[in-house]
Amino acid sequence: MSKDSSAASERDFTQGVPLDDIADDGILTGQVGDESVLLVRKGGELFAVAATCTHYGGPLAEGLVVGDTIRCPWHHAAFCLRDGQVAHAPALDGLKCWRVEQSGGRAFVREALPAEAPPKLSTAKVPVSVMIIGGGAAGNAAAMTLRSEGYEGPITVWSADASPPYDRPNLSKDYLAGTADPAWLPLRSPEFYAEQRIAVRCDQRVVQIDPASKTLALANGAHEHYGALLLATGATPIRLAIPGAQLHHVMVLRSLADCNALIARLATTRRCVVVGAGFIGLEAAAALRTRGVEVHVVMRGTHPMEKVLGAALGDMLKKLHESHGVVFHVDADVNEITATSVKLSTGDELPAELVVAGIGVTPEIALAQQAGLAIDRGVAVNEYLQTSAAGVYAAGDIARWPDPHTGQRIRVEHWVVAERQGVVAARNMLGKQQRFEAVPFFWTQHYDLAINYVGHAEGWDRVDIDGDPVAHVCAATYWRGNQRLAVATVGRDLESLRAEAAFEAQTPVQ
Incomplete structure (x- = not known):
């Protein structure tokens, strides 16, 4: 270029x-x-x-x-x-x-040039209706794709979330930091969904699926019939299981409601303890420091996000946060939370008016299990994102699929992957038979520093660093033997795009 x-x-x-x-x-x-x-x-x-x-x-x-x-x-x-x-x-x-x-x-x-009109579909080849369980990235992308591909039948999105689909990655970044206009969060306006004839049913929880009769049951007792179904139920935050974890000032950050509740507490918060140094924990720490809150991060190990990014980039993030005033407590666990403090396994006691737990999520697979779908540390799907039940697809945080780039079955909890899976699942509901072959991608933002990551490396035996992490201009390449698994870049956006294209072009692992 x-x-x-x-x-x-x-x-x-x-x-x-x-x-x-x-x-x-x-x-x-x-x-x-x-x-x-x-x-x-x-x-x-x-x-x-x-x-x-x-x-x-x-x-x-x-x-x-x-x-x-x-x-x-x-x-x-x-x-x-x-x-x-x-x-x-x-x-x-x-x-x-x-x-x-x-x-x-x-x-x-x-x-x-005029915009392309949706194609005409043969009604004999498409489901009479589509229902989507989950109003997040995958569910929203699937609903929109169905319409853009020319599907004319009824589309209903059942979402347990009280809010219509919104930009979830923004919650732990600019929105929490107070630098994003709340009007930016909705992915689409109510008018858009009405014009597209997409029924978005918020605050509605599906409690049962019967693939044999193609019906689902709602918590309010109603039953609905579907022609094709997409499970996009996402994940739920893991809660702390220690004394004091149920106190009102102990919070998680997953939904818009979670984020708004957290922001409401900041008016009376001077000191916050963040438990966990993963994506959510560190992004929340950066956002809270932007608002002037004193932040302490309690983490196991010595390098933030080391299991994902390795020691060098983990050390870079730690130093970045420390330069903004974040205090890390490494090789530590939280043993107890009181109304005014957090007690650590090291013996330290940290004063805190707010505690944010960012210790990971677990996929919401209860519906799939109840329906008798194949489970493999998530909902097992084939290369077309079809589950073990006819007419039922899965996408997003719950889906474990055969990745052609690594030769393994993987599950990825990232926004862009979920959206891309929603698109492919929707097309396959319409008979396209499109394999999901996208290279996983995510980004994480801390103050004015962003890390882009392409590929997937659950484990590696070496990391090659090119450039200078201290200067925030570098690339990390993750290898297992002679196989390049993933590339993370800082300040090298074009290199990240080239890495993604290279992964796409390489011969799939058999």
Whole structure:
């Protein structure tokens, strides 16, 4: 990929640009009227698309062209250059596109192209109705995909959450830190769901599934029939099991309600103890420090997130948090919580008006177990995300699938994976028979530092570090023997995209 100079952002594409200015897989930035546009060359073809990712507004000019897609450097959303449609989550909306004309050795960007209409589906090949249990990333993505693929039947999302689908990753990041507008959180407006004829039933818990009769039972006693079913029940936080864990100031952070309750307590909180130094614990610590709260983190081991990122990046995160005033208590457990303090296994006692437990989650598989579905440390699915019951699919935190990149069955608890699985499950409900082959991706944010991670490494025998973690510019590659399992990058967004593309291109493990 090549990028032009900043001055080129003022280029008027309607006046034309020399074809020689655009290298193959190259990106030029310019304007069409008052809109920022990218001109991309792929072989002998030229494409003009909007310059900003529709997820969090990432600059696509700093991204990567892979095949006929352009990929965002921030969170790896991908868009088709031909029609602007979303190729990879986490983006929900496609890109605006323009027609490109070549004449006299120059490229001219002309009128905007109309959005692609959904395809027509044969009603004989699709379920009479679709029900989705879970209103998180996978469930929301599946419902939207069904409509974008042309499905016209009834779609109902049953969610135990009191709020319509929202941007869960934001809860432990900018929203908790007070730097995100609450209006950013809903993934879609009520009007959108109404227009798309997607019935979102919040605060409704499904208590039983009968795959034989294709029915489900609700906690209120009602029974519903489905044509196809997606289980996307997500995960629930693990609670502390120690004296004092039930006190009102001991909290977890999973739902919007959890986050709002936590924020409400900050008005009277000066000191917080975070139990656990994983994703949620450390992101919450950063957000609370941004609000000026004194934060102590209690953790087992000596390096935060060492099981996921290794010692070098764990040490980098520890030093980053310490530079912002976070105090770590390593090789420690919490033995007891009182109304005013936290007592540690080391003998220390920490004053605290608030305790946040971030010690992991457990997949919500009770419904699947009750229904007699195959269980394998999650809900077992095949490469099409089908469970052991006909017409029942699973996606997101609960799904354990055969990963072609590692040759293992894996389960991943990350937002982007859940969204991408929701898309594939929806397509397969419509008879597409699409294998789920996406490379797992996640990002984590701490103050102004982000780590992007592609691949999956539950265990490794070496980590190669390129660059300087202290300077927050580096890449860590995780290996088992000669097999590259995953790559984590800091300050190297383009390298992260290239790693993802390389994993996609490699021969699947048999």
